[in-house]
Amino acid sequence: MSIMELLKTRRTYRRFEQRQIPSEVISEMMEAARYASSAANLQPLKYLVVQSPNRVTEVFAHTRWAGYLPAEQGVPAEGQRPTLFVVVLEDSEISKSAYVATDAGLAISNMTLAAWDHGVGSCIIGACDKEWLSEYFQLPSKLKVHSVVAFGYPTHTSRCEDMTDSIKYHLDENGDYLAPKRRIEDVVKYL
Ligand SMILES: Cc1cc2nc3c(=O)[nH]c(=O)nc-3n(C[C@H](O)[C@H](O)[C@H](O)COP(=O)(O)O)c2cc1C
Numbered sequence: 001m002s003i004m005e006l007l008k009t010r011r012t013y014r015r016f017e018q019r020q021i022p023s024e025v026i027s028e029m030m031e032a033a034r035y036a037s038s039a040a041n042l043q044p045l046k047y048l049v050v051q052s053p054n055r056v057t058e059v060f061a062h063t064r065w066a067g068y069l070p071a072e073q074g075v076p077a078e079g080q081r082p083t084l085f086v087v088v089l090e091d092s093e094i095s096k097s098a099y100v101a102t103d104a105g106l107a108i109s110n111m112t113l114a115a116w117d118h119g120v121g122s123c124i125i126g127a128c129d130k131e132w133l134s135e136y137f138q139l140p141s142k143l144k145v146h147s148v149v150a151f152g153y154p155t156h157t158s159r160c161e162d163m164t165d166s167i168k169y170h171l172d173e174n175g176d177y178l179a180p181k182r183r184i185e186d187v188v189k190y191l
Contacts, residue, residue, distance in 0.1 A: 001117065010113050011159065011179060012169075013121030014066060015080040016152025025118045026051070026084065029151075032114035033086075036107040039099030045107050045146070048087040048137060058136065059085045063148060064127035068168040073175075082123070082150035086111065087133060093142045104146045111149065121154035 001009075026049060033047060050059055060081050066074025076082070088108060090100045112122040130145040139145070156176045163180035170178055 006113060006117060008160065009158075010116040011121075012123050012177065013152070013154035013156065013158055014074065014123050014177070015076050015155045015175075016082050016121065017155055018079060018081075018083065019153055020051075021084050021115075021120055021151060021153075025115065025120060028118070029086075029111045029114045029120075032110040033107040036103065036110045038103045038106075039095070039097060042095045042097075043103075044091045044094035044100050045103055046089040046091055046143060048089065050085040050087060051083075056081075056083065056085060059087075059128075059133070059148065060150075062129040062132045062136075063125045063150070065123070065125070066169075067127070069171070073171055080155065082152040084151040086149045086151070087137065088146040088149065089139070089143045090146050091143055101146070108147070108149055115151055119153060120151050121158075123150045125150060 030047060030049065033045070038044070050056055063085075065076065068074070088104055090104065108124055112124070115122055125148045128145070128148045133139075133145045133148070134143075156174075158177035158179065160181045161178050163182050167180055167182070169180065172178055
């Protein structure tokens with residue numbers, strides 16, 4: 001896949017097959033995160049790779065999905081849930097700078113692109129219960145939860161469309177996702 005094709009199709013996916021992601025693919029995703037640029041090269045991010053089915057089920061119960069859609073459309077039902085979560089952590093002993101959030105965005109981008117290169121779809125979840133996650137994983141106080149990222153082999157397609165009147169993503173008649181993107185002329189100015 002060309003880089004542009006990878007970028008266009010690496011979208012948010014919210015329904016998945018129940019087949020496990022091979023360990024080589026997971027290792028590559030985590031390597032991709034490690035290679036991300038980092039402000040002052042401090043590299044304050046740490047990751048928990050949650051793969052045991054019991055833990056995945058518990059983490060899923062503390063995530064919120066697709067706020068623009070009714071739950072029966074946007075929240076993955078049993079049998080469609082992600083098979084892996086990566087919890088993204090910020091180590092406050094290494095950095096407390098506002099750039100940590102930028103680092104996290106870049107690392108998540110690398111991770112999800114590396115996954116998609118192997119057909120593994122993802123959903124970044126900011127709306128997770130960070131307090132519960134900290135307690136459940138018995139995190140030391142220096143580690144703060146940034147987000148969790150859900151992974152799995154998608155059972156639907158997701159594509160972009162030019163935005164007309166709303167930025168809200170929606171499903172088409174086949175249950176596939178459409179994500180409206182602001183038009184190029186509305187976001188880029190060539191001088
Ligand atoms: C920082 C961030 C936080 C997000 N949090 C959630 C979330 O809590 N739950 C969810 O279902 N999707 C979440 N998403 C996915 C967005 O809804 C999705 O990126 C957006 O609708 C555009 O779709 P696209 O990724 O296919 O372009 C998040 C995305 C980002 C970048």
